[in-house]
Amino acid sequence: MHSDFRQISVLPQLAKVLESIQLKLNKGDLKIKDIQHAFTHGRSTVSALASITQNWFNKTENSRDGRMGIHALFIDFCKAFDLVDHGLLLRKLAKINVSKSFWLWTRSILEGRSQQVKLQGALSSIRPCPSGVPQGSVISPTLFNVHVDDLEDCIPNYLDINTHKYADDCTQDEVIPYGSTSNMQEVLDAINNWAHRNKMKLNAKKTKDMWICFKAAIPEPPHLKIGEDTIERVKSFKLLGLWIDNTLKWNTHIDEIARRANKRLFYLRECRRADLPTNVDLTCYESKLRPVLEYAAPIWGGLPQYLTDELESIQTRSLKIMGLPSDSLQSLEQRRDKLSIREYEKIINDETHPCRKYIPDMVTNKYDLRTPKILPGIFSYTKRHELSFIPRTNSLL
Numbered sequence: 001m002h003s004d005f006r007q008i009s010v011l012p013q014l015a016k017v018l019e020s021i022q023l024k025l026n027k028g029d030l031k032i033k034d035i036q037h038a039f040t041h042g043r044s045t046v047s048a049l050a051s052i053t054q055n056w057f058n059k060t061e062n063s064r065d066g067r068m069g070i071h072a073l074f075i076d077f078c079k080a081f082d083l084v085d086h087g088l089l090l091r092k093l094a095k096i097n098v099s100k101s102f103w104l105w106t107r108s109i110l111e112g113r114s115q116q117v118k119l120q121g122a123l124s125s126i127r128p129c130p131s132g133v134p135q136g137s138v139i140s141p142t143l144f145n146v147h148v149d150d151l152e153d154c155i156p157n158y159l160d161i162n163t164h165k166y167a168d169d170c171t172q173d174e175v176i177p178y179g180s181t182s183n184m185q186e187v188l189d190a191i192n193n194w195a196h197r198n199k200m201k202l203n204a205k206k207t208k209d210m211w212i213c214f215k216a217a218i219p220e221p222p223h224l225k226i227g228e229d230t231i232e233r234v235k236s237f238k239l240l241g242l243w244i245d246n247t248l249k250w251n252t253h254i255d256e257i258a259r260r261a262n263k264r265l266f267y268l269r270e271c272r273r274a275d276l277p278t279n280v281d282l283t284c285y286e287s288k289l290r291p292v293l294e295y296a297a298p299i300w301g302g303l304p305q306y307l308t309d310e311l312e313s314i315q316t317r318s319l320k321i322m323g324l325p326s327d328s329l330q331s332l333e334q335r336r337d338k339l340s341i342r343e344y345e346k347i348i349n350d351e352t353h354p355c356r357k358y359i360p361d362m363v364t365n366k367y368d369l370r371t372p373k374i375l376p377g378i379f380s381y382t383k384r385h386e387l388s389f390i391p392r393t394n395s396l397l
Contacts, residue, residue, distance in 0.1 A: 019138035029098040038167035039141035045240040051354035057388035062381040069176040069213035076206035080168035082132040085199045086110040154194040182221030204229035250300040268321045281322040298343040301336035302387025344393040
């Protein structure tokens with residue numbers, strides 16, 4: 001009995017190992033567009049947020065190429081991973097010319113699956129499962145990326161729309177100069193048609209749009225619709241865990257993370273009540289509180305002093321609870337600068353990164369100096385642009 005149980009428990013782990021090997025062996029065939037940031041090497045929510053927001057800061061800058069409006073659309077799919085049609089997915093895998101053995105192996109994973117529901121001890125009948133990628137599987141995220149990889153192809157090129165994807169989170173935006181009109185309704189219609197063709201469904205209640213503009217001369221675009229449903233236009237939106245305002249300020253996000261971090265001071269107080277060693281208190285702070293205060297910090301790290309002080313006060317309060325001096329840890333501002341530089345260097349070293357186009361090319365000095373190459377500065381007309389990720393980190397370097 002014990003031996004059988006051990007064999008059963010090992011099977012899922014063995015399956016994950018086999019899936020990881022298959023992914024590595026077929027990595028060259030499973031090519032996903034660079035605008036997809038989820039489950040791909042060298043990409044993360046931070047890289048996605050950087051590629052989305054930096055263009056907004058640049059295009060609304062008070063410069064010759066700025067002074068424009070941004071119409072952003074945040075697409076939400078209903079049960080995205082559960083609605084992946086197996087037949088369509090297998091055809092898309094064949095279209096990108098994966099090896100026959102990998103295609104057959106993937107088909108064996110997807111086909112013949114069944115499902116059953118248990119409610120209050122009662123079991124439903126067993127029904128076939130013709131759609132959805134298996135939850136908890138190593139290969140499922142990659143298969144989903146393949147399924148949605150052609151989403152932006154349905155949008156005509158002349159519309160000049162920027163698309164950014166993180167798994168099923170899809171963000172579209174367009175730059176609207178003075179005298180131009182929004183084409184976002186045509187984009188939304190095209191995506192909705194793509195969803196119907198691919199047996200997926202847009203969630204009209206959770207899909208939102210936002211208008212970002214600092215010039216009154218550019219009129220706000222009309223409201224968008226999915227069928228008969230009008231899309232809600234919001235002034236702030238939580239995108240990949242980051243609260244973005246149409247003012248491109250970070251007050252809402254800082255208020256939210258400060259609220260969450262203050263609640264987690266409870267963990268430190270419990271550690272003190274239990275009279276645990278100081279190193280345990282520090283581990284608790286570094287694992288429970290500080291990640292909340294630093295998530296996606298390179299994107300919003302350029303803060304005015306009063307917001308910087310608000311975050312520093314939380315760390316100071318934490319150290320006081322732990323009975324440590326206020327200078328025991330590096331300041332959060334210093335840590336944000338290091339995180340920003342680390343993310344910036346990733347972009348410099350990655351020619352395919354969507355943010356690479358925002359970074360100036362290195363200039364070679366004409367004279368024999370210790371630093372033969374230098375990074376040119378980025379000029380900003382507004383404080384808003386100066387404190388955004390790329391210009392701010394560029395100046396740090």
